[in-house]
Amino acid sequence: MVNRYNMRRSNLGGTRSMARGRRRGGFRWQIMLLFAAGAAFYYFANQETVPITGRKQLRTMKPAQEIQLGLQSYQQILADNGDAVLTSGPVVDAVNEIGVKLARQAEGMMVEETGKETGFDWAFNVIESPQANAFALPGGYTAVYTGLIPIAENEDGLAVVMGHEIAHALAHHGAERMAQQNMQRIVSAGVAMGAGGMDYGAQKAVMGVFGGISQYGFALPFSRKHESEADxxxxxxxxxxxxxxxxxxxxxxxxxxxxxxxxxxxxxxxxSPATRVADFQRLMPRAIEIYNRSCSNKIQ
Ligand SMILES: [Zn+2]
Structure with missing residues (x-):
């Protein structure tokens, strides 16, 4: 394939045809379109619906595979942290209590939304570390770093962070990101091949523009969307x-x-913090309604 292009190009050499000469260094749109069609097929053939928000997402991995990967990562992280994984104490008790309550409600929510449970294992651990962080992997494998405790301030604050992290897992954001990266690779290969006949500087420029578009037009907006959805x-x-x-x-x-x-x-x-505050204002009435329906003490 490549050789044939090269041969044709050398046959066209010289000043014989200025018009065709200009064209041979151009972008090969046909190749790019072929890859774009492939990417579009990949995209439309693998649509799933996010529970609660109803957003359509690109996802190819089966939930069981996700959970398997989640478990592997979790075991690795816990092993890497060794003695820093706490086994008792007030923080461990609080994280477990909140975790179990959130897990029970997450299962209830998913049954209402999708008709079936998550298949998650659910596990909650506390890791001694200065970082103010927490995560929940597919499978409900959750950990809280002790650096988060002073910022969480109270049980409600801790529940908010853990709820956000668990929401990422319920919405399959990790699997969606992997599928998106695959699609980006398909399109990127198409752009690279489309630009293959251009001179080196032009190729670099095309790939640079493509990189910028996929970062600022695709990856980052999706990352923000995932954060808002988990909120x-x-x-x-x-x-x-x-x-x-x-x-x-x-x-x-x-x-x-x-x-x-x-x-x-x-x-x-x-x-941005301003966007987040505005989003919470918009969502709060429904959250308070859910709270008042589920809980004995009511929010006025
Ligand atoms: Zn998040």
Whole structure:
């Protein structure tokens, strides 16, 4: 294939045809379109629906595979942290209690939404570390770092962070990101081959533009979308488990104050603090309604 192109190009050499000469260094749109069609097929053949928000997402991995990967990573992380994985104490008790409540409500929420349980294993651990962080992997494999505790401030704050992390797992955001990266690779290969006949500088420029588009037009907006979606699903989850959803905007404000300088939203993996506050204001009435329906003490 490549050789034939090269031969044809050498046959066209010289000043014989200026018009054709200009064209031979151009972008090969046919090849690019072929890859674009492949990417489009991949995209439309693998659509799933996110529970609660109803958003369509690209996802190829089966939930069982996701859970398997989640378990492997979790075991690795726990092994790497060794003695820093705490086995008892008030923080361990609090994380377990909140975790079990959130897990029960997550299962209830998924049964209502999808008609079936998650298939998650659910596990909760505390890791001694200065970082203010937590995660939940597919399978409900959850960990909280002790550096988060002072910022969480109270049980509601801790539940908000754990609910957000669990929401990422419920919405299959990890699997979606992997499928998106595959699609980006298909399109990227198409662009590279399309630009294959151009001179080196032009190729570099085309790939640079493509890289910028896929980063700022695709990867980062999706990352922000995932964060907003985890905020929303997490908020309802927290409310169902009878933790005060009104703690959510306060918690993320405290978290934001930790981070120091934040980049402008379009360069960021996270929605800007202002966007987040506005989103919570919009979602709060429904969260309070869920809370009042599920819990004996009511929010006025
Ligand atoms: Zn998140």
């Amino acid at each position: 929303e699903i997490g908020l309802y989850l927290v409310a169902r488990a009878c933790y005060d959803p009104r703690e959510a905007p306060k918690l993320w404000e405290r978290m934001g104050a930790q981070g120091g300088q934040t980049p402008p939203e379009f360069q960021s993996t996270h929605p």
